[in-house]
Amino acid sequence: MNTIRFFLAVACWLCITGYVYAQSPRWALAADGGIRWTVAGAPAHTDHIEMSGKQLSAIIIYGTNDQQELLLKKQLVFPMLRTIPNNTHASLKTNFDGTELPAITANGLPLKVSPEDFYLKGFLSIHSRTNTDLTVTDVLFPSVDKAGFIQSRELVNNGAHACRVQIDSLVSELHTAADKGVYGEYVIRSEVTGYGSFELAPGEKHSIAVIYSARKVSTPAYYFSPAYELLRRTAFVQELMQDLVLETPNDTINRGFAFAKIRATESIYDTKAGLMHGPGGGAYYAAIWANDQAEYANPFFPFLGNANGNESAANSFRLFARYMNAAYQPIPSSVIAEGDGYWNGARDRGDQAMIAYGAARFALASGDKTIAKQLYPLINWCLQYLELHKRPDGIITSDADELEGRFPAGKANLSTNALAYGAYESAAYLATALGNKDTAALYHQRAKQLGADIEHFFGHTVQGFDTYRYYEENTVLRSWICLPLVMGINERRDATMKALLSPYLWTSNGILTAAGDHTFWDRSTLYAFRGLFFAGATDTTLKYLAYYTRQRLLGEHVPYPVEAWPEGDQRHLSAESALYCRVITEGLFGIVPTGLREFDMCPRLPATWNNMALRHIRAFDADMDIVVKRSGKQLKVTVMNKGKVVTERNWNGKDVIPVVLPD
Numbered sequence: 163m164n165t166i167r168f169f170l171a172v173a174c175w176l177c178i179t180g181y182v183y184a185q186s187p188r189w190a191l192a193a194d195g196g197i198r199w200t201v202a203g204a205p206a207h208t209d210h211i212e213m214s215g216k217q218l219s220a221i222i223i224y225g226t227n228d229q230q231e232l233l234l235k236k237q238l239v240f241p242m243l244r245t246i247p248n249n250t251h252a253s254l255k256t257n258f259d260g261t262e263l264p265a266i267t268a269n270g271l272p273l274k275v276s277p278e279d280f281y282l283k284g285f286l287s288i289h290s291r292t293n294t295d296l297t298v299t300d301v302l303f304p305s306v307d308k309a310g311f312i313q314s315r316e317l318v319n320n321g322a323h324a325c326r327v328q329i330d331s332l333v334s335e336l337h338t339a340a341d342k343g344v345y346g347e348y349v350i351r352s353e354v355t356g357y358g359s360f361e362l363a364p365g366e367k368h369s370i371a372v373i374y375s376a377r378k379v380s381t382p383a384y385y386f387s388p389a390y391e392l393l394r395r396t397a398f399v400q401e402l403m404q405d406l407v408l409e410t411p412n413d414t415i416n417r418g419f420a421f422a423k424i425r426a427t428e429s430i431y432d433t434k435a436g437l438m439h440g441p442g443g444g445a446y447y448a449a450i451w452a453n454d455q456a457e458y459a460n461p462f463f464p465f466l467g468n469a470n471g472n473e474s475a476a477n478s479f480r481l482f483a484r485y486m487n488a489a490y491q492p493i494p495s496s497v498i499a500e501g502d503g504y505w506n507g508a509r510d511r512g513d514q515a516m517i518a519y520g521a522a523r524f525a526l527a528s529g530d531k532t533i534a535k536q537l538y539p540l541i542n543w544c545l546q547y548l549e550l551h552k553r554p555d556g557i558i559t560s561d562a563d564e565l566e567g568r569f570p571a572g573k574a575n576l577s578t579n580a581l582a583y584g585a586y587e588s589a590a591y592l593a594t595a596l597g598n599k600d601t602a603a604l605y606h607q608r609a610k611q612l613g614a615d616i617e618h619f620f621g622h623t624v625q626g627f628d629t630y631r632y633y634e635e636n637t638v639l640r641s642w643i644c645l646p647l648v649m650g651i652n653e654r655r656d657a658t659m660k661a662l663l664s665p666y667l668w669t670s671n672g673i674l675t676a677a678g679d680h681t682f683w684d685r686s687t688l689y690a691f692r693g694l695f696f697a698g699a700t701d702t703t704l705k706y707l708a709y710y711t712r713q714r715l716l717g718e719h720v721p722y723p724v725e726a727w728p729e730g731d732q733r734h735l736s737a738e739s740a741l742y743c744r745v746i747t748e749g750l751f752g753i754v755p756t757g758l759r760e761f762d763m764c765p766r767l768p769a770t771w772n773n774m775a776l777r778h779i780r781a782f783d784a785d786m787d788i789v790v791k792r793s794g795k796q797l798k799v800t801v802m803n804k805g806k807v808v809t810e811r812n813w814n815g816k817d818v819i820p821v822v823l824p825d
């Protein structure tokens with residue numbers, strides 16, 4: 163048995179340190195903050211990425227075929243052009259297979275485009291050689307705020323002689339059936355600009371663009387300026403790079419964190435019900451969910467300080483609050499169709515625990531008393547709902563969990579109860595901040611009691627680990643045993659850590675949903691990383707996080723965390739990127755909001771690092787830097803707000819550091 167365990171441990175170590183993969187990753191870090199894949203005659207390879215703006219989202223399939231030629235396909239989604247029936251998936255969608263691109267000849271020879279490298283940084287850039295003296299650079303990106311997607315193409319004559327270039331004019335326009343659209347007939351259009359016949363001198367350039375758009379037939383066509391739209395997109399990305407900046411000795415983690423900010427923030431849609439953050443993936447737009455938005459993404463946005471993110475978060479809670487009722491029927495899992503409908507097909511998934519937890523965390527981190535007061539009734543309502551669903555043993559029941567029946571969850575599951583525990587704790591801090599001391603004391607007491615009830619009911623030996631069963635009949639390890647660690651419930655910390663990283667759950671793709679299955683969801687892997695850091699397993703967790711980040715950022719499917727596999731073909735759902743960022747803010751740096759201008763922290767500096775910093779943290783209405791440096795056998799922690807030192811102390815690396823920001 164010891165020999166078997168040894169070889170399992172070695173195999174796992176080989177996996178996380180990368181020795182299983184002899185080749186270098188496909189992509190590499192670029193000096194300017196992007197990532198680059200240099201093709202260099204590599205075999206055919208394709209990948210897909212999602213990019214979004216306020217009026218559309220684009221899923222781009224890109225790569226090379228067997229002839230080393232460029233492969234490009236596009237699925238465009240227009241969330242505010244609703245189709246019938248107006249359900250969760252009723253966004254207007256259209257596909258382009260490349261035939262919409264104009265034919266180009268150079269001195270009469272049809273152009274064949276062979277990529278030399280692909281580059282990503284909030285847009286996709288492809289530099290290609292051709293079968294002529296021309297080189298081609300394509301840049302693909304969504305408009306920041308219009309229902310348009312653009313592929314710009316720059317042609318450069320790298321030859322010694324003039325080159326005659328012919329570019330065909332090509333317009334494609336599709337009119338949808340009026341009885342299939344909520345707003346009647348829609349017009350889907352692709353149009354080439356910059357076409358014609360030109361003579362390019364040596365070194366001379368010429369630019370064209372293909373503009374993809376959709377609109378109501380009653381809406382006049384819009385004139386798109388490709389250069390202006392690209393300027394807006396790059397400015398959007400650059401703004402995100404300037405706030406909540408991670409500095410560590412691991413450049414890959416730094417870059418993975420920076421990229422995750424893009425995906426977490428771009429997928430926000432300007433609906434008639436206000437800004438709505440949406441998961442994406444070709445399926446989930448102009449709608450909000452209690453898990454993806456309320457629980458995963460919303461508590462992150464105050465740390466970044468992005469105005470769209472914060473407004474979409476506050477708006478989502480306003481939308482959920484419309485469904486509060488005196489009979490305490492559950493708030494639906496999802497508000498869909500620009501706020502016109504809802505979905506509750508899995509009944510109560512623990513949604514009230516998700517909403518209360520996310521709303522309390524968001525309200526505290528916002529640092530805004532007005533927002534806190536607005537959200538406080540919703541939080542209290544959700545907590546009262548949970549009280550009404552407690553059994554005599556103190557455990558809260560729910561019909562399902564966020565996996566909606568894909569895996570068994572029993573009549574009462576660990577996820578709902580752990581989230582409820584976190585909700586009570588954060589609501590207690592919020593009640594204190596709003597001057598409601600009696601309510602704060604009640605919520606703290608309920609959290610303490612629920613923690614004890616979780617230990618009594620869910621605490622169990624599963625597959626040899628003294629950890630948690632997920633529900634009463636559960637006999638195999640489940641990924642969500644990480645949630646008690648995330649919430650600071652540490653009675654079974656050591657065994658739970660070992661179980662999460664054991665061969666039963668850990669794979670080269672992260673943590674399995676259930677031992678013995680092959681399904682993985684990145685959300686539970688990212689929660690596990692956060693919980694492991696928060697519980698103090700710093701050096702071990704860093705190895706796994708570094709491996710995971712290398713795979714997601716630089717591997718075969720890049721550059722963001724994914725939803726799941728095999729379901730959805732590893733879609734780049736947006737909220738998973740927010741969860742990646744929270745691995746850093748709440749896991750590695752251990753930040754826990756305890757007031758509108760207060761937080762606890764316990765930063766986990768790995769033994770192999772001498773320093774780390776998180777700069778321009780916008781939570782708590784601040785512009786804050788947290789710097790951790792090794793100083794002999796101790797650590798030195800400095801917190802600055804707007805250039806002024808708030809606290810600076812030598813630290814033993816273990817005790818919680820309370821921080822109060824001066825008004």
